[in-house]
Amino acid sequence: MSKIDLAIRGYPSRTPFVSAARRSAKIWLCLALIGADALALFIGFAVGLSVEQPGTISGNVWTSMLGAILVFVGIAFQNEAYASKSLTSGxxxxxxxxxxxxxxxxxxxxxxxxxxxxxxxxxxxxxxxxISTVVLILSQRILICHLVQRLYGSQLHTELVIVDGGNVPDAYLGSDIVDAGVAALRSDLDDPYMLNRLGTLLRHYDRVVISCAPERKVEWAQVLKGANIQGEIIVPEIGELGPLAVHQLSGATTVVVSRGPLSLADRAKKRALDIALTVPVLIMLLPLMVAVALAIRLDSPGPVFFRQERMGRGNRIFHILKFRSMRVETSDSDGTRSASRDDDRITRIGRLIRRTSIDELPQLINVLLGEMSLVGPRPHALGSLAGDELFWRVDRQYWHRHALKPGITGLAQVRGFRGATEHRRDIVNRLEADLEYLQGWSLMRDIGILAMTAQVLTHKNAY
Structure with missing residues (x-):
C-alpha cells in the first residue's frame, strides 16, 4: 500500500449522492443549453430562408448554416454563455x-x-x-433558467462545510458538513499527504466553506489558495467592515480567499492545446523513446522509467514519469538530494539524457492522462530542499502554485531557473515566476513559452 493510500485510508471515497447528482446535472444542463441554442439558430434561419425562398434549400446553405452554428457555439463558450451563472440567472x-x-x-x-x-x-x-433566432434563443434561455430555479433553487452548486473548531451558521446546515476533528483533517502546510487528502475530498465540490478557530484561519487560507476551488472562511466579525472580497448568505459572512485561476473556457482551451500537441509529438518521438529505453536497459540494470510522487493541481499527489537516469540502488525517491554537476549516481546514458532534457519525455504520458500540462509550474519532489530547508517552508506562497496543473516546462524554466536548489533564492526565483504565470495566464503566453523552451532544452544548469 502506497503512502497516498495510507493518507486517505478510512476517508469517504465517494461523493454524497445529492452532491454527485448536482455536479452531473450541471454538465447535462450546459449541454442542453448548447443544444437548445443550436436548435434555435437552425430553426430561426430556416424560417427566414423558407419565407424568402420557398421550396428546397440547397446543400450549400445547410453547410453554411452548420458553420454559423459552430462559430456561434465557440464564441458563446468563450464568452462564458454556458457558465453556471447562465443556468440560474436569466x-x-x-x-x-x-x-x-x-x-x-x-x-x-x-x-x-x-x-x-x-x-x-x-x-x-x-x-x-x-430576429427569429434572437427571439428563440432568449425565450429558451429564460425558460431553462426558470426550470433550473424551480428544480434546484440556489442548490445547483455543490458546497462543503469543514468545521475545525468553529460554529456552523444555520444557513449552512443543508450543506455537506465534515467535522475536521472526527475526520482527522488538519490545515497542516508541512504535511503533503494531508494536503493530498484534502485535495481528494475537495475535488467533488464547487465551493468549500471553513468554520474554524481564529488562530487557524490564516493557515486554512494558505491551504485553500492552492486547492483549485472557490474557498471561503467564515469570519462573522469582519461583516461590519464591508471589504470587497466578502460573500453574504442568509446572514452568514464569509471572506473569499481563493478561486480557481482559470475559467471553464480557459481550462478547455489549455487542455485542447495539450492534446493537439501531445498526441502528434508522442507519435513522432516514439522511435527516439524506444531507442532511449533500450539504451537505459543495456547501460544499467533496473526499470526504464523512474516514478516519483509529485504535488499536482489542487494539492493532489500524482506519480511523475521520467526516463531513469540514475542507478537503482542510489535513486532518491523523495528528492531530498538534488542532482549535482559531478553526481556519482547518474549513469552514462543518464548524463546524456539529462543534459538534453530527453529524460523528461515520458511526462508527455502524464499530460495525456490529464495529470500535467505542457506548460505550468514544474512539480517538485516532496522532499526537495533549498539549501537545508523544505521548499514550502521557505515561502508559504509556495502552495499557491498548485492552483494550476504542473507543466513539463514553464515560465521559470525559460528564464533559466532550473538545476540544483543550493540556496533559498533558487526556489524563490522559481516561485516568483510561477506566481506571475498564474496571475497572467493566456493561451498565447503558453504558446510563447513552448516556443522559448526549444532554446533551453540544453542548459548549463541541466545535469
Missing part, C-alpha cells in the same frame, strides 16, 4: 447570448464583405432569420 444568460450573437454576426459580415458577395446575400431572409 439576465446574465440573455446578456451573454446577445453578445455572442452580435459577435457571430460581425464575423459573418466581415467574411461576406471580404469575399465581395454582398450582392448575392438574401437580405430579407437574413433579417428575418436574425
Amino acid at each position: 439576465v446574465t444568460s440573455c446578456r451573454q447570448a446577445l453578445v455572442s450573437i452580435a459577435a457571430t454576426l460581425l464575423l459573418f459580415l466581415l467574411v461576406v464583405f471580404s469575399l465581395k458577395v454582398t450582392g448575392r446575400m438574401p437580405r430579407f431572409a437574413l433579417s428575418l432569420g436574425i
